[in-house]
Every structure is written in structure tokens, then in C-alpha cells.
Amino acid sequence: MSRSPVLAEVARLAGVSVATASRVLTGRGPASAASRDAVLRVAADVGYVPHPVASRLARGTGTRLLFAVRDSRADILSDPFVTRAATAMAVATEPDGLGVALRRLPLDAAAELDRIAVDRSIAAVVLAGHDSLDTVPIRLRGRLSAIGAGGLDVDSTAGIGALLRHLHAAGRRRIALIGGPSWLAAARVPLRAYTALMRESGLPVRAVVGDFTAVRGRAAARAVLRRWPDTDAIATVSDATALGVLQALNTAGIRVPDDIAVTGFDDIPFAACSHPPLSTATHPVELIAAAAARAALAGEPTSRLFPSHPVLRATA
């Protein structure tokens, strides 16, 4: 078993120069039909597989897509949203010979971003949890995209809106919201939607801060009950939070949804396994992640909203 065939071999066998072979195989630059055919046939014959590393070195682009998640929690990289997204990116970039790298960034990410900008092994960067793309190093321009905050995001205004309207239609009139952390600009979107809707319907605004974890969800639920004992619905912006809420209500002997309705957000795989099964909104996390990866690699700072569909199970 010999070494894998290289471009030079293909070129020689096809009777053209490596330059021509390269042009044909990459699709960049001119080539006559004759040489195109020859090269393509030989390549297929010998089972030529290009060497992405060599190609990227020559082109000056990196070999990995960095998924940089800004968060205050040290364990954010084991958050289901992050692991799902990272995995989807790995799948999406695999065919290009790229790999994905993962890094948590502290809230003040400036220094870290500078370091990333000079790392020539990084082809592009997908940012999550960042609120202003204006402050990123210029050297990163043209090779990054963002999830959330003005980048690729779930249409949470519509999503939370639909859930809240459902609660309202079901007769709930004292609806609390457990939102996202205050340092996250993207968390303001669902909060605004909630506030506007409550005002509009003449309902009280009962918002507390959450952090996308079940632990915080439990605590937040208790806080809500203490502060507004007559609450009849708790909406959240994350399934994990909602599961925490469910637990807190269960142990407090409060019936769901009879006494209090609960809604999640994201429809993680186990949302259907809670007791009662969680009503939530489903989001194409894998699609979003793949789109973010492509946008970063293409250098187009895409801004796009993905649909949020209510999934009504038993908690609301």
C-alpha cells in the first residue's frame, strides 16, 4: 500500500502541469475542456483526495472553525445548546476538511479576541453570547459570524409571543417571566416582547433574571412565588430553566398546569420527558449552527431570524 496520490501525480498522468490540474480541481481559473476532462478522469481513476492542509497553507487560510462562546459560567461549554451547536458545526465543516475548536470567552473578551485574531490556524469564528460585533479586531472582519444578537438567531419575539398568547388564551392573567442573564444583550429581546405584551393586555409585569440553568430555574421559581404568590403561569426562555421550575413547583406541591402553567424554550431532546411533558417552542439549533458556520467561512456577516414554533405538551 503506497502513499496517497498527490496533485503532481494526477497532473503528470493527465499530461498537464500541476497548475492546470489545480485550476481544474479547485474550479478557480480557466481550463480547456480537454484538460478538464483529462484531469478529472485521472483524479477519479487514481482516487485522488486533495490535501486540505497543504491547500489551506498555500491559500493562507486556517484549518479550523472556532466556536467562541462568551459567558460568565465556566461550565457553559457543557450546556446542551452549546454542545448541540458545536456538534452541528463539526458535521457541517467536515466535508471541507475543517475541524471545529471550542473556546469559552469571559465577558470581557477583548484580549482573547486579539489572540484569536493572530492565530493563523483559525479559518473563521462563530461568536455566541456577544453583543456588539463592532469591537472585534479588524483582522477578524470577513471571517466571522454571530449567533444571537443581530446575527443568526431564533425569532424569540415571535416565539415567546406565541407562547404568551397561548397562556393568555388559556385564561392565565398573572404571567411571570424568567429571562436570560442581564449581561446578555440578546436576552433583552424576549424580555421586551414579554413586557410589551403584558402592557398591551393590561397584565402585570413580573420579570426575574435567569441564566439558562435548571438550578437557577428552581431558585427563580421560588422567588416568583414568594414575591407574587398569585402567579398562574411562568414562562421561561430556556428549557433547562423550565425543568428547574417544574421541580420547584413539584416539591412545593403546586400542580402543573392546574395551579401554574409553565413554558420552556428550545425544545431540547428531554423536554418531552419531563413530568408533565414540557410545553415549549422548538428551534432548529442544528440549522442555525450550520448556517453560522457557513456564514463565517463565507465571510458574510449574515443576520437572519429562524422560526420558533410552539410545541404544546402538558405544562401549558
Added chain:
Amino acid sequence: MSRSPVLAEVARLAGVSVATASRVLTGRGPASAASRDAVLRVAADVGYVPHPVASRLARGTGTRLLFAVRDSRADILSDPFVTRAATAMAVATEPDGLGVALRRLPLDAAAELDRIAVDRSIAAVVLAGHDSLDTVPIRLRGRLSAIGAGGLDVDSTAGIGALLRHLHAAGRRRIALIGGPSWLAAARVPLRAYTALMRESGLPVRAVVGDFTAVRGRAAARAVLRRWPDTDAIATVSDATALGVLQALNTAGIRVPDDIAVTGFDDIPFAACSHPPLSTATHPVELIAAAAARAALAGEPTSRLFPSHPVLRATA
């Protein structure tokens, strides 16, 4: 803002050749204290960051770690175990300038493995769901490791054993097991442990096949009840399965753990959020994944068992 400094610059500034600079910076090969100091100082001064892509091209090693998961399910790549492990690998390999790629392999993976073997961008491969490493292409030798099946694995004999003993001590005498899929060699380990323990204690063997999903867990639970109506405990080899079991029992009006005790396996983040909270065994998935990544990269076909600790919550 100019380009990042390259090795040649550092060498020139330090008054040595690039070869020496390379030796110092990579730590391979000799170097006098004097040149070492000079190189290191200059490198720090100019903020030299090596170019992993160039280095790996020169060295002939790839730039990504492939996590190849063999499974019959098309959606296996969104399994929590896979996403957790992949993420952990991305974190573990990030400092080396590597990225991770993810691929599902069909049960008959021979052709796919051959293709992987000729992909020069792949530095190493971590296999999961594979049962015999003897059949992998020779070209992959020395750069792969395996999770499960004789590679890096959870000590499921001990883990399942501890859970079963706990059930037995709690008075359960008709314990069923929902195991793993039959095509997976690694699934035989917990099954053997279960069978041995049941025989030893003079208890009936009630084993059915599962596939690590909640959906299958629901169906399997119903099958168990139909076949052995007096079952008083259901052990599983995956939390997802156990959550499915819990659901099936809930809807059947069977009380857990009063009527039937249930145990999971893995302690996924949401195991604590089920109702009742799931008793299971906790496993260092991230540690295992990181170790597998290191072993693959180091070319040492490690075989090691990781501890499984019972986490007794409310279902058993």
C-alpha cells in the same frame, strides 16, 4: 497593523537560524542555553505565534481529530453522549491548534474507514461503537483510539453491579434489564454482569434490547410489563432509556419507586430533573473523551476503565 511575525523573523532577531529557532520553540532537538534564551525572549517580544497549519504540513500530520461514531441510527450525532464527548474533544485539542471533525459510520464501516485512512488532513481518529479494532486499515494504526469495547470505557460491570445490588438490598427481586443494541459488542458487558448477578442471587433473568433512546425505553418498558407483569425494578444502561421508562410507567399509572424502581446510566444533566429524579450512575464522559483524544493523538491504543459511581435520587 502588519502581518503576524513568522519564525524567520524571530530567528533573524535572535541571531540564529530558523532551524535553531524551530528546535527551541518546538522543544525537539538540541539548543544551547544562549540561543534558547535569545529565541524565547525575541519570540515573547514580538508576540510570535506558531502557525500550526504550516507545522503540521511539514510534519506530515493532519490538523483534525476525527470522532467516528459507528451506529445504525442516522441521528446518533445528536445523542447527548456524542455531543458531550465531541465537545470535550474540541476543548481538549484546541490548545494544540487542532479541530475536531465528526462523522457517523454505518455498521459496516470498512469502506468508510479506508476513505478516512487516506485523508491526510486527519491527525487521528477516535472510534466509538466499534467492536473490533483488528479490522481497521493499517494506515490508521498508531493514530487511533477507541471509546468502549476494549478501549477507554466506563466500568459498566461495576457500575451496573452496584445499581443492581442496591436494588436487591432494597428488596427488589424481579429485576428487568433494558440493555443496549445487539450489534454493539460493548453492550454485552453490562448484560453479562446483570445475568451473572441474577443467577448468583437466584433471581429471574428478564433482559430486553434497547438502543439508548427514550422512545425505545418507553416501548421496552411496556414490553417488560406485558411479558413479566410482576416486575418490581427496571434497570437500564442509559439515562435516556430510563427517562422513557419513567414516562411509560407514569402514563400506565404505575408508581415509581413504590411499585417499580428504575435506574439509569450516565447521569446526564437532566437526570436530576425527571419526576421523580432519576437514580443512576455518574460517568466522567468529558474525561473519557479527552483521554481518548490524547490517546489517539499519542498513538497509544489505550485500554482503560473509568469509574462508575451510583447516584441515588428518587427512582430507586
Added chain:
DNA sequence: CTGTTAGCGCTTTCAA
């Protein structure tokens, strides 16, 4: 211990 010299495999001017 050190520098010189070839590469690693591909891309991309540039001149023909």
C-alpha cells in the same frame, strides 16, 4: 550544538 538545504502539497502570479 548549529546552519544549510530540501522538502510538505498545493496555489497563484507571471510570462508565454
Added chain:
DNA sequence: TTGAAAGCGCTAACAG
């Protein structure tokens, strides 16, 4: 449209 040649930035013989 094509080929020669010069890199991309680093590593590793090899001779000193």
C-alpha cells in the same frame, strides 16, 4: 489557456 517558478511557514535530514 497554459506552464514555470515562487512561495505559504515550518520541520528534519545532513554535514559541519
